[in-house]
Amino acid sequence: MRVGIIGAGQLARMLEEQASALGIATSVLAQDPDEAACETASEVIIGSADDLDALHTLAGSCDVVTFDHELVDLDLIAALEDAGIDVFPSSSALEFSVDKAAMRERLHQAGLPVPRYSIVPPGVSVDFEAIGDSWGWPLVIKTASGGYDGKGVFVVDAVEEAHRIEHALRDAKRIMVIEEHVGIIKEIAAMVARNAKGDIVSYPAVETVQDNGINREVIAPAEVDLDILESASAIACRIAELIGVVGVLAVELFVTTDGLVINELALRPHNSGHWTQDGAVTSQFENHLRAVLGLPLGDPSMRDAFVCSVNVLGGPEVTSFDPLLADALAIDAKIHLYGKEPREGRKLGHVTASGTDRTEVRARAWAAAAALGTPSAPQI
């Protein structure tokens, strides 16, 4: 069997590691031969995810096509499907992670908890003053598509600032989503895997720590009441069924004083699930492969009481990990590096620690990340 992956970043690389173990070949569609997954793919196709010919070249040798990223043109994905190619998740499911406006509408209609929102097509003028008076300042303004890792999300405190973002999005012909700024107690994420038969497995919900829109740390399980943990998993299962996900689905949620509110969806392996590689019986990467290949899903149980993963970000002086590896490996943590050129602030890998004491596990993971030059996060 051969799986085609649109995109060749670290998620594709980690899918490849798991595919190799299962004896499954991989082809990646890479923009650039230097991308993380090219080093280890069995086949690399250089081309753009926006080029139907390149997509057909990828699909031609593969049994199924899946995704490393969601920066795709849904019409092209639908064209692949029309040509009889198995694409998972499908374009109709993927719409809800590619298009935040469609996502908000669909989830709201289904009675799922989302913040108050307003969808504004480019060129339509907005009375920010009225919205701010009603929902309270600050407001959140997002581009409906094309954002990731905190890019394309703006928290604005006043009318003038809101208009500045509005004009920028209008110039870029982007649909704008305006949302209330909910009072966030914690950010958590729930992940499920679903195959085409409709089988679902659910990982325990995790706590995620962000800094400037970049995920810094993930702790499994989230330290919240059991009913919140269960409710987060139930929401993820409900969404997976609602939009027909085949593959893994990560649902980012806010814990607020009024309960859970859905933030974003990702229909692919996700940073909030990296802990599963070392901390769950079956990793998100293995379950994603199993799901898209129509195979039975694996046990999502945790292997330890607490598992913490910390992202390795490029430090100011780090030009290579070679001189840092010895100190990092002396710590009891699993190291995952993506083979990317170190650059300040860039996501270059992650480390995972496991154990029975939450505080000690977190400290150990941060120590390993620090040994690799990762700057400390303000929250820690």
Next chain:
Amino acid sequence: MRVGIIGAGQLARMLEEQASALGIATSVLAQDPDEAACETASEVIIGSADDLDALHTLAGSCDVVTFDHELVDLDLIAALEDAGIDVFPSSSALEFSVDKAAMRERLHQAGLPVPRYSIVPPGVSVDFEAIGDSWGWPLVIKTASGGYDGKGVFVVDAVEEAHRIEHALRDAKRIMVIEEHVGIIKEIAAMVARNAKGDIVSYPAVETVQDNGINREVIAPAEVDLDILESASAIACRIAELIGVVGVLAVELFVTTDGLVINELALRPHNSGHWTQDGAVTSQFENHLRAVLGLPLGDPSMRDAFVCSVNVLGGPEVTSFDPLLADALAIDAKIHLYGKEPREGRKLGHVTASGTDRTEVRARAWAAAAALGTPSAPQI
């Protein structure tokens, strides 16, 4: 960093999977582009392990060179070392797994437990009758070099048969090792990893089940008295230091009524250590990479009370695993397939099960192997 691997079989493939996770690139020297590791290596060099130019091409782009197999010419490896290339394990250590005559001599001189043996250069005639009278029949005759997976090892019951083997080895210009046939209660294997600084970590000794010289099953830990477990690990540590191993060392041992007897050595990841991928905190592949790269070694502890791996051998009707994967993955076991063309009796992968009940764990591993078409073993 880049690691060069001489050979491109399944051991190289599994080293690559682990190297990818650590952000380390790999180059393999493959005889044939269809070999298991070629699909996923970052660089494939086609050539023979007996060709010094090919070895230099491999070494040229790598920080260190290591091995997928031991079918190498030690003089060529020594030539690489003389040219200033880091090769681990070194030719002087590797000699003891490549040359069973040298191994027997060195271990015997060091007072380590080996069966009674006699080394016979080609052309020297042997009085098998006298040896048989003294040690008892049957006798074991081995070629000192070039054998693997039971090939090159003969158990002979009578003088005529012994002479037939003797003549065949003489024609092939092979040194012959004659050994007493010890009464085997169990076969076990002990594995250690050692780095150039001399740090050593030791995995618990495992029980190995062979059939016609092919390993069928490995159970960790071995069901033997604690002093035998400890003694097996102590022997492996002693040998690693004695011959200066850098990398992992597997020592195959016989449990006899007279105690432990050393059978074979392997200075590379070994079938008896495949369980460590899913069953130990740090796998043999990760510790081999750490050792040859001069990095600190990882924790070899078991993650479960019992871990069992069963080799996936080609079944009579199996031409592809694609239609079998669903049934196999429905069982709670980890599946490792090497991407090799199925052929009857060929080692194509392994499956690993973990848990708290030895009998149940073994049954689960065998069920997963059977789902992949593996014929059952006579002993089970």
